[in-house]
Amino acid sequence: MYKTILVPLDGSTRAEQILTHVEALAQCLKAKVIFLQVVRYPNIVAYHEMEILLYRQDIEQLKKQAAEYLTAQKGKFREKGIEAKICVVNGSVVREIIDCSEREGADLVAMTSHGRSGLARVFYGSVAAGVLQLIDRPLLIIRTRKD
Numbered sequence: 001m002y003k004t005i006l007v008p009l010d011g012s013t014r015a016e017q018i019l020t021h022v023e024a025l026a027q028c029l030k031a032k033v034i035f036l037q038v039v040r041y042p043n044i045v046a047y048h049e050m051e052i053l054l055y056r057q058d059i060e061q062l063k064k065q066a067a068e069y070l071t072a073q074k075g076k077f078r079e080k081g082i083e084a085k086i087c088v089v090n091g092s093v094v095r096e097i098i099d100c101s102e103r104e105g106a107d108l109v110a111m112t113s114h115g116r117s118g119l120a121r122v123f124y125g126s127v128a129a130g131v132l133q134l135i136d137r138p139l140l141i142i143r144t145r146k147d
Helices: 019-029 049-079 093-103 118-124 127-134
Strands: 004-008 032-039 084-090 108-113 139-143
Touching (some): 004 019, 004 093, 019 032, 019 049, 019 108, 032 049, 049 084, 093 127, 127 139
Parallel strands (some): 004 032, 004 108, 032 084, 108 139
């Protein structure tokens, strides 16, 4: 049924609440797990060569931190006999989740939602809602509570 599960994580304990669900599914279905983190770069207007150099160093540091975090998650899954890999990208979170699911051939995308509704959802947006609107494959969303 599901051979490849894409799991977008942002480093928060809320996002990690999906992991027990994904672990159970992956073990039961012998599925591969792909951990994804979308790095959002800070907006900057650089006027000098030194500012551009520092900005590039900041970007590399963000990517490195994301890769280290995802590698730790991958290691936990591999210890349990689950094949896993990582993917670090930058850009629009919703778009990158969709693109990665297509590129990696994910059969399922599994993620959490903060469960916002009403004005909170309007003001803060919802990655889960954005993915739900655009995804062309099954999506498992687990609603979370406070950290």
